[in-house]
Amino acid sequence: MGQIRLEGLYKRFGVHEVLTDINLEVDEGELCVFVGPSGCGKSTLLRQISGLDQPSEGKVFIDGKDVTRVSAADRGLAMVFQSYALYPHMTVRQNLAFGLQNMKMPRAEIDRRIADVSRMLEIEPLIARRPGQLSGGQRQRVAIGRAIVRDPTAFLLDEPLSNLDAELRVSMRAELAALHARLGATMIYVTHDQIEAMTLADRIVVLRLGRIEQVAAPLDLFDRPVNRFVAGFIGAPxxxxxxxxxxxxxxxxxxxxxxxxxxxxxxxxxxxxxxxxxxxxxxxxxxxxxxxxxxxxxxxxxxxxxxxxxxxxxxxxxxxxxxxxxxxxxxxxxxxxxxxx
Amino acid sequence: MSFALANTIGAVFAAPVRWLAASIDAPLRLWQRLTGKGGMIAFFLMPNIIVFGTFVIIPLFINFAYSVTGGNELFLTDRSFVGTQHFDRLLTCDNHFDPSSCRDDLFWTAVWNTARFVVVQVTTIAIVAMGTALILNSKIPARGFWRAVFFFPVLLSPVVVGLIWRWILQRQGLLNFVMIEMDLTPVNWLIERDWAFVAAVGVSVWAHVGFYALILLAGLQAIPRDLYEAAEMDGTRPARVFFRITLPLLWPNLLVVIVLALIRAVQIFDEVYVLTGGGPGTSTLYLTQYIYEIGFASILRNPGLASAASLMMGGVLIVLTLGQLGLQRWRDRA
CATH class of the missing domain: 2.40.50.140 (Nucleic acid-binding proteins)
Known part of the structure; x- marks a missing residue:
């Protein structure tokens, strides 16, 4: 479970076309990274998949089912936002429980899931705190925990490490890789940082001006870029x-x-x-x-x-x-x- | 304009400033040497302290002096000390809930009228301002235009507001004309007690709601969009989004709205005075009008009693404000 397919996806804002003919298949359990310069459409593409935005044309399939017109909540996906989007007036526990309460899940099951996730992400001591009392890294864990606790079909991560300092970013990157290996879940990860893309991805999708330039495994992308843009974008310097x-x-x-x-x-x-x-x-x-x-x-x-x-x-x-x-x-x-x- | 000419004009304007700066330089330095940093702070604060003292602090003490002296005379030196007599008169009641049992029944009528007005008006303002802000924050066509429309009444003078609505609501006013045209029975909006109360509340809400809606709108726009998107991903129903996310995050703004609306409602006077004159009977007589009538308008004016009533009203306002601020601090800590 967790295969995502995009067919002929277009997104226009007025006359401005921000996504053009996107065709992509993300396999079950794959960690697929969307990478590209600012304004290339990677976050917009993620929003079309999440259901927070509707494509102007084209279709989104999850596990073979057309979900293009299905609401975000009913797609079975969980999203980690760049700003973490934790509810500031709720404790960590309340943040984790909020989505589960919406599903009318029994309280015992909610408690069990929160306990499991808290243990997995080592946020047990933080459970009674509010987001304002947490460091950037701790907030990041809670945001990931809120996604995990819902047991989604796939995870969508929108530049989740971009608000962290360089050192923390490196350690969180390693933790995310370990988490993906442990959960085995499909993840779509948006970043403009090519090192994040190279180190985390099973496959990288390079975008420019709303178009997919190349889809390949990290080293293939490095060794055989299909055009000058990809060649220049991947690899530092x-x-x-x-x-x-x-x-x-x-x-x-x-x-x-x-x-x-x-x-x-x-x-x-x-x-x-x-x-x-x-x-x-x-x-x-x-x-x-x-x-x-x-x-x-x-x-x-x-x-x-x-x-x-x-x-x-x-x-x-x-x-x-x-x-x-x-x-x-x-x-x-x-x-x-x-x-x- | 040539550079030289600009320089000359600049020098002409700069000359008096330079002269002023030079002339106060020596005394200021001396003042600083004598009084230190604290003295300089006091020097720069003095203009505001003088204005605030002249128009707020000193009148407050004079008001207190009036409240403990008796007679019709305006000069304090002509007035005799009566102690707490005015306060006793205002507070003496067999049953405070029944104004007719009080020594000053008009005061307690005004108190209970004001209390009823405050509760209904502040609640209505909070709800209508919230609803308006939510609508103005949503993606409606011509949003800027609607925001301006709701704010326009705030720019009107309260007297103009009262006059406009009296013209609409009086017995042969616009509203009744429209109702007759629609084959409906006309209503004596400003003459029947209950309708007059509704009119007083409605008009004051209409006049002020734009201001409060603006405060709430600013609060709504400060709530990050990501939170709503996270809630959408979580499948949160709109009512739950409002009560669990919007309302708690808007609470600081809502508290400001409630405190400001409460203070204004307790002080309500001009638009209602123009609209109903406190009537029918005393059904829309509120505290400020009572103070005005007793202190200035009635033939047997009693400045001491009016001052005592205004001090009591001030006390209530201070208690309300402190209560609300305390509530906010408690909530911030929780």
Missing amino acids: SMNFLSVADAAPLLGGGTPDGVAIVGVRPQHLVRAEKGLELCATLVEALGTETVIHGTLASGARLLATVAGHLKVAPGDRLTLGANPEQLHFFNANDQRVDAIA
Whole structure:
């Protein structure tokens, strides 16, 4: 239970189309992450699935049943909001119980479920507190607990970690991954943070301007982006894009037909005897790696990430090479061109 | 305008300011040296303290002085000390619930009329303001226009409100004209006791509800939309959403509305005085009108009695306000 299918989904606000022809299938038990820049439509898409919004066109299926016109409450989904959306005047217990009381569930069953979830998420000591008395991480747990306690068909999570500080985000990310493994439930997770997407997802859906650009497993997305946008969006720091002429020193075996742009990730550039001649303009020593910003003779900018400490100063010249298998080729329309076999 | 000309004009206007600043600089420095930080705070607060003292604090003491002195004279030096005589007169009753058994039956009639008015008017205002705010907060066409429409009566002078509604409600007024046109029996809205009370409450609600609705509307708009969406995901029925989410979160605003409406209702005077003049009989005679009549309007004016009544009314208002604030603190702690 928990398979979600979207067919030809469109969403328009007046003349403004925010979702265009969305077709997607999320498998049972899968953790699917919607990722994309701000305003790409990922949260809007989640709202169409949740039932909080109605699509202008297209259908939403849950477990094969068309739920497009079914109310949010009757879709059997639970949502974790970016702001947590905990009722501030209720205690944690009341927050957890609220949805169950709406279902007219017997009190003993409500108590049992709250006890189970509180134990699972380690929020038992917080049960009598109000959200205002909790830290960000604790509120996050309660928000997740409120979703779990309903035993939903699938979980929808709308940027649930974006309000947490960096350190807490890392630990909550690990907890969410563990929770997914434990519950085995279908989860759709919206984020603009590609590291969250890469670390959590079974599959990632990359969106841009309301359209799906690519759906793939995290490493497939990293290794074989279908276009320049996905290539640039996935991976940090972003991929370098060079003209064929600039990239010539890396292209020992030539290029496939129709290639206009060559992409190389900063992490795939290494110091070499022959290759790109880079003049360093800025060096960021991060301890585990050194990030070198620089320019080529043509003036094109390039970024290289080299593992460990590297003694380079602005103004120094370096020669960088790359494994040809790790180069990405794009045509004039920014679409991927497969390398010569 | 050239830069030089602008500079010249600026310098002309700046000159007196600079002169003023320079002339008070030395005395202020001296004052600060003599009195320290506290003295400077007192210096800057003094203008407000003088205005507040002149128009609020001093009149309060004068009012108290009137309440313990007797006679028709206005100058305190001409009045004789009577102690608590006025308070005794106002409070002496065989049965406080029966004004006819009281020494000053008109005072207790006004007290109970006011109490009844306050309960009905404040309750009605709270409910109507809430309903109006909920409607104005929903997705209705021309929402801005409707918000303005409901707020317009607040901008009218209470006397104008009273005159407009008297024109509508009097025996040969607009409402009865419409009723006759519709083959309905006309009603003496301002002459029958119960209808006059309804008219007084209705008109005052009409005149003030826009203001209170605005306070509640601000509260409603401050409730995060996410909470309603979470409730929607939870399958919460609209009535439960209202009573379990909207109402508790709107409580601080509602409390402000109740306190303000309560204070205004206890002080009700102008629109009802213009509308009904306190009648028929004394059925819409309220405390402020009683104080006005006794202190200024009646032939045998008695400023001391009016002052005693106004102090008692002030005491009631303070108790009500403190009670409401205490309730809010208790609720915030709970």
